[in-house]
Amino acid sequence: MIAENSERRVISVIVVNEASVLSRITDLFSGRGYNITSLTVAPIPESRYSRLTIVTSGSVRVIEQITKQLHKLIPVLRVYEHADLVEKEMALIKFPLSENLSDISTLCAAYNGKIVNVGENVIIAMVADEPVRIENFLRVIKKYNPKEIVRSGAVALER
């Protein structure tokens, strides 16, 4: 077979809020050997549904199978894939207080963020931006010796 190119894809899944629905989704990915880069889930306000945003990768054929297999699960209402999406991700970063705070603050501002907490020895900064820009930010701030980084995983909404 011809080697098929693996692409990053964002899939949004609308599911009924019920017990074990998340395991049904993650079992499907592990059982069929698909990747999950990140997964976020939260209820959709004033409805009986939740929305999952799954960042995955695979060839066109694999992505097509993932969406079809997801749709086959009984509690899945809708699957959006390759839609025109607005994507955002948040990251929290812990820096030593001894680092250059004004540099950090300026950088955070450039990535829709700010310093959100100041402790005795550390500060915590927050940024929220497109996942690629978050990657970029995390590369840039390496020299300020971040002690801990938490990424939220992407959330996305169709335009």
Added chain:
Amino acid sequence: MQISGAQMVIEALIAEGVDTIFGYPGGAIMNVYDEIYKQNKFHHILNRHEQASVHAAEGYAKASGKVGVALITSGPGFTNAVTGLADAYMDSIPLVVISGQVPMSLIGTDAFQEIDAVGISRSCTKHNYLVTDAKDLPRVLKEAFYIAASGRPGPVHVDIPKDVTAQIEEFNYDIEINLETYKPNVKGNTRQIKKAMEAIAKARRPLFYLGGGIINSNAAYEVRELVHKTGIPAVETFMARGTLSHDDELLISMLGMHGSYAANMAMSETDLVIGLGARFDDRVTGKLSEFAKNAGVIHVDIDPASISKLVNADFPIVGDIKNVVLEMLGLSEMIDADKYKSWRSNIKNFDELHPLTFHEDSDRLKPQWVIQRVGELLGDSANISTDVGQHQMWAAQFYPFTRPRQWISSGGLGTMGFGFPAAIGVKAATPEKISINFTGDGSILMNCQELMTAVEQKLPVINIILNNNFLGMVRQWQTLFYDKRHSETDLSVQPDFVKLAEAFGGIGYRVHTKEEFDAALKDAVEKNVVAFIEVLVERFENVMPMVPSGGSLFNMMLLEKKEKK
């Protein structure tokens, strides 16, 4: 009406029109068994192992077309049933399997006979439920039957904690099913069907590729009509045996790893594959990149995920086979059957070059002869179940099937031990037919305790054990691909199968010759009691033709030619 959860299970089964269920009691399911004791609306068959209960329910479902039901307890009762669930999932068999669970208050405490049943069954069922409140039971059971039978059928597992079966609530089964998230598409797209028919009309060497979905959709007779109207030859998958009658001029045979030379060559030479309810399984396609290489593909399936999963479909049609085939029949005027005359004669040549046959060149009986002989003697009057291995392939190759639902075998999962309990379920569903189970000396021991079930229930299944003192199919691969190192496949040490059958109250025969076989089969049919007919067959016979794993369909190992005397 205010009733207990256990009574709700009974009432729901009655409302669903269930006449027979299979099961095995135990602690967590006792409330339900107590209600079974008190009712007489349906029959309960006590198997001697939970795996057998689920296989029997599968056999029942496959032979009758109805939903099969099995009832089991928690913990080991459930885990024993998992193989059956997985088998039904792979072969799209509609089942509702109800298991007991420890009481809600004990869930998560590693209680006696507790296991996370829905966690285990999630990946081998179409859907599953853990019922935490008896108020939900009527809806859950109604949904379970609906989901099992609709769309692409499959097993649904319902796990009910013991306190929920004791809980008393209002029961109303007269409810609308409203599953906003589950709406199988049963009607094919009319424009797409028309485009597919135009492609067929243009094709020079089209080929019907018939799959098990036809049987599930009860569409075999419509498919027969379509095949005859169009004059297009057809190959069947293992699961589709019986769709066309064995003597149909347009039926080439089964294709795939052990398909006939003509069927595999037709698939390799066709310019348009017309797939109906088949899923391009690896045992069918062989090497994917060489499969029907120069052909367009029409793929009709009720499961969108089956389409373009392995082989890209040029004309995907999502819908129930029966609906789609009926629409195709309405357009069959577009097709000129005479156009395919030379294609049909090409295929006939393939068949004459390497027909599906065997050589009677050994002292011991040939297993293929036994299958063929049963076909001659019983033919349409028998339903044929099998276990898994060489005997299964020979049965698929050599039995003269005449109708859908005559053939009951574990295709996808390939479960040894399936045949005997399945044949019990088949007999319960279709008592007017003789229930045959072709099995091997390996497979039969995997559920031989079912002798007791068959004796107790007076279900006279005739097990024909093709005994070659080998785990034959593995032995064949060892002979061919492992330089004859027959690792752990020599089954020289065996029970006395005749005595084994007799010990349970059945009847046993040991057969060496053709005359003995005819006499034993005749006697077993007349005696009307569960039977083991042990046939001592040639030990080193191989299933041929064979496409080695991962090879191309047109590169078959073939039966050696012998000069006719």
